[in-house]
Amino acid sequence: MEWINHLQTELGDEIVFSDATTRLAYSFDATPNYQAMPDAVVAPRSTEDVQAIMRLCQTYRVPVIARGSATNLAGGTTPLAGGLVMDFRHMGKILEIDEKNLTVTVEPGCITARLAEAVEARGLFYPPDPSSMKISTIGGNISENSGGLRGLKYGVTADYVLALEAVLPSGDVLKTGGKLAKDVAGYDLTRLLVGSEGTLAVITEATLKLIPLPETKQTMIAHFSDLDGAARTVSRIIESRIIPATLEFMDKKTIEVVEAYANIGLPTDVGALLLLEQDGPSEVVRRDIEAMHAICLTEGATHVEVARDEVHAETLRYARRTALSALARLRPTTILEDATVPRSEIAEMVRRIEAIGRTYDIEIATFGHAGDGNLHPTVATDARDHEEMERVEAAFADIFAAALELGGTITGEHGVGAMKAPYLEWKLGAAGIDVMKGIKLAFDPHGIMNPQKMFAKAAKKRLVQGGGV
Amino acid sequence: MKQTEQLTSRMTDKLDYEEMLGCMRCGFCLPTCPTYIHSKDETASPRGRIAIMKGVVDGLIEPDAGVEKTLNECLGCLACEPACPAGVRYSVLLEDARAAITVHKRATGQMDVRERLIRKVVFDGLFLSKSKMETATGFLRFYQQSGAQTLTRKLRILDWFPDQLQKMEAVLPVVPARSERVLRPERIRAAGATTARVAFFSGCLMDTMFYETNANTIKLLQAAGCDIVIPETQQCCGALHGHAGEQTGAIALAKRNIESFESLDVDYIVTNAGGCGAFLLGYDHLLKQDPEWSERAERFKAKVKDFASILIEVGFLDRVPLTLPEQLITYQDSCHLRNVQKGALAPRMLLQAIQGTTFVEQRNADHCCGSAGVYNLLQPHIANDILEMKMGHVRDTSAQTIVTSNPGCHLQMQLGIQEHGTPTMRAVHLADVLAEAMDH
Numbered sequence: 016m017e018w019i020n021h022l023q024t025e026l027g028d029e030i031v032f033s034d035a036t037t038r039l040a041y042s043f044d045a046t047p048n049y050q051a052m053p054d055a056v057v058a059p060r061s062t063e064d065v066q067a068i069m070r071l072c073q074t075y076r077v078p079v080i081a082r083g084s085a086t087n088l089a090g091g092t093t094p095l096a097g098g099l100v101m102d103f104r105h106m107g108k109i110l111e112i113d114e115k116n117l118t119v120t121v122e123p124g125c126i127t128a129r130l131a132e133a134v135e136a137r138g139l140f141y142p143p144d145p146s147s148m149k150i151s152t153i154g155g156n157i158s159e160n161s162g163g164l165r166g167l168k169y170g171v172t173a174d175y176v177l178a179l180e181a182v183l184p185s186g187d188v189l190k191t192g193g194k195l196a197k198d199v200a201g202y203d204l205t206r207l208l209v210g211s212e213g214t215l216a217v218i219t220e221a222t223l224k225l226i227p228l229p230e231t232k233q234t235m236i237a238h239f240s241d242l243d244g245a246a247r248t249v250s251r252i253i254e255s256r257i258i259p260a261t262l263e264f265m266d267k268k269t270i271e272v273v274e275a276y277a278n279i280g281l282p283t284d285v286g287a288l289l290l291l292e293q294d295g296p297s298e299v300v301r302r303d304i305e306a307m308h309a310i311c312l313t314e315g316a317t318h319v320e321v322a323r324d325e326v327h328a329e330t331l332r333y334a335r336r337t338a339l340s341a342l343a344r345l346r347p348t349t350i351l352e353d354a355t356v357p358r359s360e361i362a363e364m365v366r367r368i369e370a371i372g373r374t375y376d377i378e379i380a381t382f383g384h385a386g387d388g389n390l391h392p393t394v395a396t397d398a399r400d401h402e403e404m405e406r407v408e409a410a411f412a413d414i415f416a417a418a419l420e421l422g423g424t425i426t427g428e429h430g431v432g433a434m435k436a437p438y439l440e441w442k443l444g445a446a447g448i449d450v451m452k453g454i455k456l457a458f459d460p461h462g463i464m465n466p467q468k469m470f471a472k473a474a475k476k477r478l479v480q481g482g483g484v
Numbered sequence: 485m486k487q488t489e490q491l492t493s494r495m496t497d498k499l500d501y502e503e504m505l506g507c508m509r510c511g512f513c514l515p516t517c518p519t520y521i522h523s524k525d526e527t528a529s530p531r532g533r534i535a536i537m538k539g540v541v542d543g544l545i546e547p548d549a550g551v552e553k554t555l556n557e558c559l560g561c562l563a564c565e566p567a568c569p570a571g572v573r574y575s576v577l578l579e580d581a582r583a584a585i586t587v588h589k590r591a592t593g594q595m596d597v598r599e600r601l602i603r604k605v606v607f608d609g610l611f612l613s614k615s616k617m618e619t620a621t622g623f624l625r626f627y628q629q630s631g632a633q634t635l636t637r638k639l640r641i642l643d644w645f646p647d648q649l650q651k652m653e654a655v656l657p658v659v660p661a662r663s664e665r666v667l668r669p670e671r672i673r674a675a676g677a678t679t680a681r682v683a684f685f686s687g688c689l690m691d692t693m694f695y696e697t698n699a700n701t702i703k704l705l706q707a708a709g710c711d712i713v714i715p716e717t718q719q720c721c722g723a724l725h726g727h728a729g730e731q732t733g734a735i736a737l738a739k740r741n742i743e744s745f746e747s748l749d750v751d752y753i754v755t756n757a758g759g760c761g762a763f764l765l766g767y768d769h770l771l772k773q774d775p776e777w778s779e780r781a782e783r784f785k786a787k788v789k790d791f792a793s794i795l796i797e798v799g800f801l802d803r804v805p806l807t808l809p810e811q812l813i814t815y816q817d818s819c820h821l822r823n824v825q826k827g828a829l830a831p832r833m834l835l836q837a838i839q840g841t842t843f844v845e846q847r848n849a850d851h852c853c854g855s856a857g858v859y860n861l862l863q864p865h866i867a868n869d870i871l872e873m874k875m876g877h878v879r880d881t882s883a884q885t886i887v888t889s890n891p892g893c894h895l896q897m898q899l900g901i902q903e904h905g906t907p908t909m910r911a912v913h914l915a916d917v918l919a920e921a922m923d924h
């Protein structure tokens with residue numbers, strides 16, 4: 016292909032790859048059942064490289080798929096229309112930790128956990144902690160607006176992005192925001208790029224907000240014999256004006272699977288499990304943990320345990336952390352969704368998910384960030400069984416519909432990508448999609464940025480209302 | 485049929501599709517993989533390698549030189565396995581893919597004369613028979629003792645060999661005389677009350693080049709109260725064959741080892757080389773085509789355990805005081821002992837128990853040192869980069885004593901000391917340092 020030769024002459028063979036093995040290795044992400052080969056892979060070394068690449072791709076109308084570590088769960092980096100995958104292996108540096116302004120500036124390929132470690136070594140704190148943080152990149156986190164276990168108290172990635180440098184399809188550099196606590200000059204382009212899933216521009220540098228590292232932390236686990244007890248506890252904690260750092264949830268099915276896999280002695284009569292953490296000054300932490308302990312017991316917890324030390328805390332977190340591993344071993348294909356509802360609707364949502372599972376005769380286990388209303392209904396299935404896959408897809412459509420009906424959304428943190436593009440209109444309506452299309456056109460007139468993502472060729476018809484309950 | 489089509493069908497027959505499908509591409513294995521850490525290139529990651537194997541079977545790509553390269557560049561360290569939430573057995577996929585490629589190359593005459601010769605000598609000759617191995621190490625000993633070593637070094641005969649081989653040559657241990665080695669009795673009684681009955685898997689390299697370490701392992705087991713039997717008929721474990729795609733040879737060795745050990749009335753089959761131990765644990769998969777043998781392999785493997793874990797289990801530390809002169813000690817995990825045999829804890833407990841010394845954990849002690857069997861000879865560039873990084877972490881600890889638990893790691897760390905270390909550093913096998921501490 017002519018554009019590949021051109022790219023190679025301009026940037027050098029060492030960073031442009033078009034051999035079959037490399038193309039295959041960049042043909043997928045963490046989304047089950049999505050795979051498509053790119054025509055080439057490029058690994059720019061600098062913003063200038065990215066500019067040169069974008070100009071060339073614009074000229075040749077070649078799709079560009081910016082890719083961090085491809086851990087997204089929405090088909091976001093699968094090159095469905097072929098084209099060029101842009102990999103940030105050479106752009107992963109931490110450029111500056113500014114202790115005066117409490118900011119950190121990084122290149123997009125910087126691994127989230129590496130950033131967190133580096134700032135923690137200076138007594139500073141970058142709170143967004145997706146479960147994938149040891150692998151995911153900041154570029155990916157920003158582009159998906161990823162959340163994490165600490166979302167309830169500390170917010171999500173968007174709450175920490177102060178400034179961005181991005182390269183537009185034209186090759187021009189766009190700089191937004193600054194190391195500023197306040198900035199109302201024009202539209203908030205920083206926020207617009209956050210969560211844009213590589214469909215508008217390539218992020219080449221980011222300045223993120225840091226906060227002081229909390230002094231202490233405590234961890235507690237509570238078992239409930241039924242779902243409602245756990246859900247009431249979540250509501251009561253929030254009503255009592257306590258904002259815990261972590262408030263995680265596992266349903267009965269998940270607990271059964273975890274116990275069968277890990278044998279850690281979870282009682283079999285447990286219907287739901289909450290993992291609670293608080294951080295901050297020690298008096299506050301003690302007070303909140305005591306208060307939450309009391310609420311758990313009043314709402315019918317059968318067992319509440321506070322960690323004695325960090326080692327013990329780790330064992331308490333184990334059950335929640337093992338959820339994915341345990342579910343992933345059940346069947347060949349694991350599909351993890353992230354429908355999100357207002358906190359007060361958690362119990363109702365879990366019940367609806369259970370009913371939908373029964374309707375379509377599939378096994379759905381649910382765990383997730385209870386404090387954020389962000390659930391991960393997870394289906395263990397087999398992608399080769401087409402009949403079952405159809406039922407799974409229908410069930411997920413119903414789950415999305417149920418979430419919307421309860422005032423929620425189709426995705427809380429994983430993004431739209433290709434997977435949920437057909438459902439986006441359900442959430443935004445025709446007007447919302449039109450505004451988004453206008454924005455897309457302003458940035459990317461030729462549609463070369465991550466095509467077939469976010470916008471579906473045709474929206475899914477919304478057949479089933481109310482999740483088949 | 486085109487040659488690539490033939491290889492595709494060989495890989496399709498050999499590779500377990502369920503296992504490949506089990507990979508959900510979450511990427512949890514990426515930060516544990518030394519070749520990915522080194523290159524940040526998905527073709528050099530476990531996730532990428534599995535996708536590439538599957539891509540061949542799915543007909544998305546042809547099994548060309550690029551495919552072979554990524555599989556060759558894998559260290560086989562298996563750090564990716566314990567990291568995998570889905571429990572994908574990468575080792576099984578890697579070995580089967582390599583076996584398919586080796587069979588194919590041999591059948592289609594693609595193996596060049598040099599590679600065929602090396603494989604013939606090493607796999608059919610040396611490692612398939614213990615007596616040949618002994619003769620070979622006999623040569624090595626003659627070479628070392630007779631002054632021939634100094635002579636060849638002077639004459640630069642080794643200039644023929646790749647750089648790496650020359651460097652390795654300088655760190656090879658002195659092989660003890662054969663007569664000394666044959667004196668060992670087949671049965672050795674425990675010192676004091678018996679705590680366990682064990683059969684010792686002596687290993688081929690361990691029993692020749694590292695004879696001293698085997699002698700020390702036996703001494704430690706004896707002091708720990710183990711009655712020891714060392715069956716004469718045992719063979720090389722077959723790991724070198726298996727990892728190089730020579731499955732027929734590996735299967736023959738596995739069967740002879742199972743025969744040698746299964747009739748013994750023992751609690752454990754003891755290993756003191758992580759690489760061998762891990763390979764013994766994979767015998768059931770290796771023999772899976774034959775249900776009867778695979779069942780025998782399962783009974784066999786249930787008894788296999790590393791000597792350090794056995795020492796801890798039978799209460800060695802309560803029986804035997806350990807002391808050494810003041811020194812800082814650090815430990816380099818054997819990948820296979822850690823990732824397959826799950827024996828990361830016991831060596832550390834033993835080392836921490838040595839009075840007078842201080843144990844310092846090095847950063848990324850669990851990352852492969854780059855030795856990986858014969859990897860450092862075949863992929864010298866990657867191996868050297870990995871080793872250099874490793875030695876940086878070792879230097880940061882200021883430790884003089886680097887303890888290992890596998891012969892390959894041992895030689896690699898010697899090489900690391902020679903290339904990037906300080907004059908006071910030494911590499912020692914766990915059994916040797918414990919024996920030293922017992923006698924002190």
Ligand SMILES: Cc1cc2nc3c(=O)[nH]c(=O)nc-3n(C[C@H](O)[C@H](O)[C@H](O)COP(=O)(O)OP(=O)(O)OC[C@H]3O[C@@H](n4cnc5c(N)ncnc54)[C@H](O)[C@@H]3O)c2cc1C
Pocket residue numbers: 044045080081082083084085086087088091092103123144145146147150151152153154155156157158159160161162163164212213214216217218219339428429465509510511
């Ligand atoms: C096991 C597992 C657990 C997870 N847990 C969580 C969780 O707790 N919370 C959560 O929110 N998510 C979670 N995720 C989803 C995923 O990890 C996040 O979306 C993460 O932010 C993706 O990062 P990445 O570097 O892998 O990005 P990729 O997957 O490589 O890319 C994601 C998107 O960002 C775009 N992109 C990447 N870099 C750039 C750039 N420089 N410029 C422009 N666009 C770019 C891509 O085009 C793509 O659309 C999880 C995933 C897995 C597999």
Ligand code: SF4
Pocket residue numbers: 516517518519520528529530533557558559560561562563564565574
């Ligand atoms: S065996 Fe080691 S080198 Fe090979 S893929 Fe796994 S972690 Fe990487």
Ligand code: SF4
Pocket residue numbers: 506507508509510511512513514530531534567568569570571572
């Ligand atoms: S950790 Fe396991 S499932 Fe995840 S990408 Fe690696 S091999 Fe695949």
